[in-house]
Amino acid sequence: MAWADLRAFLAHLERRKELRRISVPVDPHLEVTEIVTRVVRERGPALLFESPVGADMPLAINVFGTEARMAAALGVDRLDEIGDRLAALLRPELPIGLSGLRDALGKAASLTSIPPRRVRTAPCQDVVLKGPDVDLFRLPGVHAWPNDGGAFLNLGLTHTRHPETGARNLGMYRLQRHDARTVGMHWQIHKDSNAHHAVAERRGERLPVAIAFGCDPAVTYAASAPLPADIDEYLFAGYLRGERVEMVDCLSVPLRVPANSQIVLEGWLEPGARLPEGPFGDHTGFYTPVEPFPALHVDVMTMQRDPIFQTIVVGRPPQEDGPMGKATERIFRPLIKMMIPEIVDYDLPEAGVFHNCCIVSIDKRFPKHAQKVMNAVWGAGLLSLSKLIVVVDADCDVHDYAEVAWRAFGNVDYAHDLITTIGPVDHLDHASYEQFWGGKVGVDATRKLPTEGYRREGGWPEELVMDDAVRAQVTRRWKEYGL
Numbered sequence: 011m012a013w014a015d016l017r018a019f020l021a022h023l024e025r026r027k028e029l030r031r032i033s034v035p036v037d038p039h040l041e042v043t044e045i046v047t048r049v050v051r052e053r054g055p056a057l058l059f060e061s062p063v064g065a066d067m068p069l070a071i072n073v074f075g076t077e078a079r080m081a082a083a084l085g086v087d088r089l090d091e092i093g094d095r096l097a098a099l100l101r102p103e104l105p106i107g108l109s110g111l112r113d114a115l116g117k118a119a120s121l122t123s124i125p126p127r128r129v130r131t132a133p134c135q136d137v138v139l140k141g142p143d144v145d146l147f148r149l150p151g152v153h154a155w156p157n158d159g160g161a162f163l164n165l166g167l168t169h170t171r172h173p174e175t176g177a178r179n180l181g182m183y184r185l186q187r188h189d190a191r192t193v194g195m196h197w198q199i200h201k202d203s204n205a206h207h208a209v210a211e212r213r214g215e216r217l218p219v220a221i222a223f224g225c226d227p228a229v230t231y232a233a234s235a236p237l238p239a240d241i242d243e244y245l246f247a248g249y250l251r252g253e254r255v256e257m258v259d260c261l262s263v264p265l266r267v268p269a270n271s272q273i274v275l276e277g278w279l280e281p282g283a284r285l286p287e288g289p290f291g292d293h294t295g296f297y298t299p300v301e302p303f304p305a306l307h308v309d310v311m312t313m314q315r316d317p318i319f320q321t322i323v324v325g326r327p328p329q330e331d332g333p334m335g336k337a338t339e340r341i342f343r344p345l346i347k348m349m350i351p352e353i354v355d356y357d358l359p360e361a362g363v364f365h366n367c368c369i370v371s372i373d374k375r376f377p378k379h380a381q382k383v384m385n386a387v388w389g390a391g392l393l394s395l396s397k398l399i400v401v402v403d404a405d406c407d408v409h410d411y412a413e414v415a416w417r418a419f420g421n422v423d424y425a426h427d428l429i430t431t432i433g434p435v436d437h438l439d440h441a442s443y444e445q446f447w448g449g450k451v452g453v454d455a456t457r458k459l460p461t462e463g464y465r466r467e468g469g470w471p472e473e474l475v476m477d478d479a480v481r482a483q484v485t486r487r488w489k490e491y492g493l
Contacts, residue, residue, distance in 0.1 A: 012228065019082075047323065093342070163221075164321045164322045168195070200395075274312045294363055403417070
């Protein structure tokens with residue numbers, strides 16, 4: 011099911027009693043964060059602050075705060091449904107017979123409806139503010155943590171184009187509100203928009219930028235998805251929605267934005283323009299330091315009548331970005347399996363902020379197979395930033411951390427089953443002694459083979475497993491035991 015816009019999804023949540031309106035004034039300076047953090051940890055509802063202090067529009071937050079809500083935002087009951095659908099689409103076998111041909115044609119037909127569609131008028135341009143009328147303080151930007159450098163406008167969807175190829179990029183980056191008309195662009199070294207900006211600066215050109223807030227949930231998620239640079243995020247959003255995304259031309263920059271956005275900022279980045287950005291309490295649970303980042307001067311601000319500003323608080327897990335990261339894990343599982351076919355499943359623990367640890371189960375077939383997979387993971391897109399990889403056998407549930415820990419603690423001889431290496435790490439990683447690169451570890455927690463050097467008498471020991479007949483008998487008689 012495709013949601014027409016953010017309002018439609020919020021109305022759905024309210025009907026299901028998964029949205030709570032807060033009518034009393036609440037201060038975006040710290041108070042919002044403390045409320046949201048408590049609600050997230052209780053797996054509570056989405057929140058709509060109707061009277062944020064100092065702003066003139068409501069603030070929606072914790073919209074994606076549970077896996078069930080994240081799935082509903084993407085129109086499914088379970089996040090794995092999207093991955094399963096994607097796996098069927100990617101399946102390479104040739105059609106067999108009439109039924110196979112019908113299936114193949116159905117797959118092809120499903121792709122024709124997904125490219126974005128241009129419209130001439132749009133709700134996001136009902137109200138237009140230009141020049142000195144632009145006022146970013148109308149937006150309830152959240153000053154989340156005590157030592158933050160100011161208020162940040164999170165969950166903004168940043169649009170750029172490659173100056174030479176014209177390829178569009180949609181990304182999600184934090185935005186520090188420097189003043190009424192300027193925002194800092196924290197696009198990190200590994201991000202595509204950063205590459206677009208670097209090309210523009212090399213050519214001595216301004217880079218046009220448009221930032222949309224409060225888009226429909228599929229578009230918002232697509233902006234955060236780790237897509238390859240040559241895959242258009244709006245094609246992906248259309249695939250998620252099952253409908254084309256309507257887009258409208260911006261008023262002052264040569265870009266298009268979702269027609270049903272709540273708020274849009276338009277402007278140009280001047281070559282060499284930088285301002286100190288940060289500190290910022292990030293999803294790592296630590297403050298990131300002050301660094302110079304591009305600063306966008308906003309020339310035009312458009313919005314719907316009576317807009318809703320959607321944002322997110324990040325910090326030490328759990329936070330609202332946890333279910334968003336879990337969506338990425340489940341949706342992109344088929345692509346990971348295509349790149350590394352022996353992978354059965356994988357898990358990116360939220361406590362590891364989705365790039366500190368990767369747990370992988372494999373169908374082990376040959377000596378040092380686990381080590382082969384570790385190196386493949388370190389070469390797979392943004393999984394290359396993983397600092398710790400734990401490889402377990404196929405019969406281990408990678409989402410059961412107690413099961414994984416039992417294997418990882420007990421199945422490892424660290425003289426033989428450990429790989430250490432050096433490679434790229436996330437821009438935000440605070441533990442690496444040098445920024446952008448650091449040490450990594452792979453742990454082989456699989457059963458060891460004689461051909462791997464495990465030559466103890468009797469081979470790898472048998473695990474304790476209860477007799478199936480006894481288990482069935484106890485299940486039948488359970489009530490008799492009075493337990």
